[in-house]
Amino acid sequence: MQHYKNFIDGKWIESESKEKIKVDDPSTGKIIGEISCAKKTEVDLAVNAAKKSYNSRILVDMPILARAKLMRKIAEETRKVAKEGGELLCYENGKSIGGAIKEFNDVADIFDYYAGLTDKLEGKTIPVSKNIFDYTVLEPFGVSAHVVPWNYPIAMIGRSLACSFATGNSTIIKTAELTPLSATIFAKALINAEVPNGLINIICGYGNEAGSYLVSHQDVNHVVFTGSVATGKKILHSCADKAIPAIVELGGKSAGIVYPDANLDDVLDSARHGIFGVAGQICTAMSRLVVHKSIKDELVDKLVNLSKSLKIGPGIDKNTDLTPVISENQLQKVEGYARSGIQQGAEAAYGGKRVERDGYFMEPTVLNNVSQDMTVAREEIFGPVLSILEYEEQEEAIKIANDTDYGLGAGVFTKDLKKASWTAGHLEAGQVYVNKWFAGSHATPFGGYKQSGYSREKGVDALKSYLQVKNVGISLN
Numbered sequence: 331m332q333h334y335k336n337f338i339d340g341k342w343i344e345s346e347s348k349e350k351i352k353v354d355d356p357s358t359g360k361i362i363g364e365i366s367c368a369k370k371t372e373v374d375l376a377v378n379a380a381k382k383s384y385n386s387r388i389l390v391d392m393p394i395l396a397r398a399k400l401m402r403k404i405a406e407e408t409r410k411v412a413k414e415g416g417e418l419l420c421y422e423n424g425k426s427i428g429g430a431i432k433e434f435n436d437v438a439d440i441f442d443y444y445a446g447l448t449d450k451l452e453g454k455t456i457p458v459s460k461n462i463f464d465y466t467v468l469e470p471f472g473v474s475a476h477v478v479p480w481n482y483p484i485a486m487i488g489r490s491l492a493c494s495f496a497t498g499n500s501t502i503i504k505t506a507e508l509t510p511l512s513a514t515i516f517a518k519a520l521i522n523a524e525v526p527n528g529l530i531n532i533i534c535g536y537g538n539e540a541g542s543y544l545v546s547h548q549d550v551n552h553v554v555f556t557g558s559v560a561t562g563k564k565i566l567h568s569c570a571d572k573a574i575p576a577i578v579e580l581g582g583k584s585a586g587i588v589y590p591d592a593n594l595d596d597v598l599d600s601a602r603h604g605i606f607g608v609a610g611q612i613c614t615a616m617s618r619l620v621v622h623k624s625i626k627d628e629l630v631d632k633l634v635n636l637s638k639s640l641k642i643g644p645g646i647d648k649n650t651d652l653t654p655v656i657s658e659n660q661l662q663k664v665e666g667y668a669r670s671g672i673q674q675g676a677e678a679a680y681g682g683k684r685v686e687r688d689g690y691f692m693e694p695t696v697l698n699n700v701s702q703d704m705t706v707a708r709e710e711i712f713g714p715v716l717s718i719l720e721y722e723e724q725e726e727a728i729k730i731a732n733d734t735d736y737g738l739g740a741g742v743f744t745k746d747l748k749k750a751s752w753t754a755g756h757l758e759a760g761q762v763y764v765n766k767w768f769a770g771s772h773a774t775p776f777g778g779y780k781q782s783g784y785s786r787e788k789g790v791d792a793l794k795s796y797l798q799v800k801n802v803g804i805s806l807n
């Protein structure tokens with residue numbers, strides 16, 4: 331079995347405890363590798379390495395174009411490992427091989443994007459009086475700890491790390507215990523790019539051990555967390571205790587409103603990617619569709635046909651449409667949600683059960699006649715389960731879509747762009763997709779309203795959460 335290690339201070343480090351985390355392939359349930367499990371000792375090593383590199387000012391004082399060049403080199407080396415890393419990601423996460431390779435290439439793109447912004451982080455001069463020259467500088471926080479989830483392990487590392495690096499912070503990444511292996515291939519790209527030791531450290535340990543110790547570490551100055559609301563709240567408490575800033579990107583229960591004039595092919599295409607892609611394990615999954623009464627039956631029929639047509643299988647098979655969920659636990663949870671929906675009165679227009687085969691496969695599931703009080707309409711399922719809710723009046727659709735504690739994504743399907751823009755203005759969500767779920771890119775700000783978190787990742791907006799403003803006033807007397 332392949333054995334992997336933590337990447338600390340530019341070296342591969344075995345855990346002092348000798349404990350290992352085993353990782354399986356969700357399409358078979360078979361163990362494919364193991365990683366040395368980071369404990370307090372390794373967290374201390376990683377934080378010390380990051381602190382030492384930050385105090386050396388190697389990145390802070392690096393000529394800004396050299397920093398940009400180094401980021402472009404990271405992008406180039408990441409592209410070179412995209413195939414190797416993508417395969418490992420496909421096996422450990424279960425997602426499609428195409429999606430997994432794309433994740434590495436997307437990270438390369440995001441490094442290129444932020445490389446181009448390093449020399450545009452400008453302060454300003456502020457008029458005070460004729461005897462005072464006043465200006466601001468944007469400075470990094472220092473040691474930034476990033477805790478990432480398992481659904482997009484490489485993309486989540488890339489989007490926060492690229493900002494952290496572009497702004498001069500030294501970073502420690504704690505990967506998720508279910509998908510820690512492919513990040514070691516990304517670490518190889520960092521070595522090949524000759525990133526100075528200690529600026530980026532990647533460790534894996536359990537969340538309630540290594541994760542909680544890392545975010546509460548006295549030498550960590552800034553935290554980025556992507557994951558569930560429950561863990562996010564714990565991390566916010568821990569950051570509050572130290573009065574340090576935290577970026578939190580949490581879960582969702584996103585709804586798409588389908589108006590009577592919608593192009594239903596757009597809705598189907600969005601369902602294919604938005605709820606059945608990555609087996610629905612997407613923070614902005616299109617988990618609810620709020621559909622006008624006049625077109626609901628037609629749309630449900632089409633969604634059933636789509637579900638029937640999906641080829642279920644392992645991500646490594648290029649013909650697969652629906653890949654497994656991450657674990658047996660997740661499968662039980664998702665199946666339990668579908669069952670609860672049916673018990674509470676929804677109709678399984680399609681699916682509703684696990685697939686009887688090795689691995690952790692859930693049927694594509696379309697639940698019709700869902701009402702707002704049902705658990706499936708309120709809680710994040712994180713599986714390929716789509717809930718259909720009906721409305722008659724436009725305001726009612728908005729009310730249903732917004733009737734959630736979450737506010738990550740939302741969507742609207744209509745040919746009338748005036749109506750689309752009115753709807754976007756009334757939806758309580760950090761991003762609104764019109765006629766295409768996931769419309770956006772690495773350049774568009776991403777984040778939540780309400781309990782889905784705050785701050786923004788991606789785009790120019792993200793950079794300000796990684797910087798603090800220093801004001802300098804100079805007496806000219």
Ligand code: NAD
Nearest residue numbers: 478479480505506537541542557558561579580581582613
């Ligand atoms: P999770 O909260 O269980 O775990 C996320 C990470 O936190 C893991 O690395 C885990 O080890 C670590 N962790 C767990 N407990 C911890 C603690 N007490 N202290 C510090 N770290 C701890 O989430 P998950 O199941 O891995 O991921 C799924 C969730 O992530 C979903 O809710 C999904 O919507 C959300 N997510 C959000 C975004 C976004 O951008 N908003 C993106 C991807 C996933």
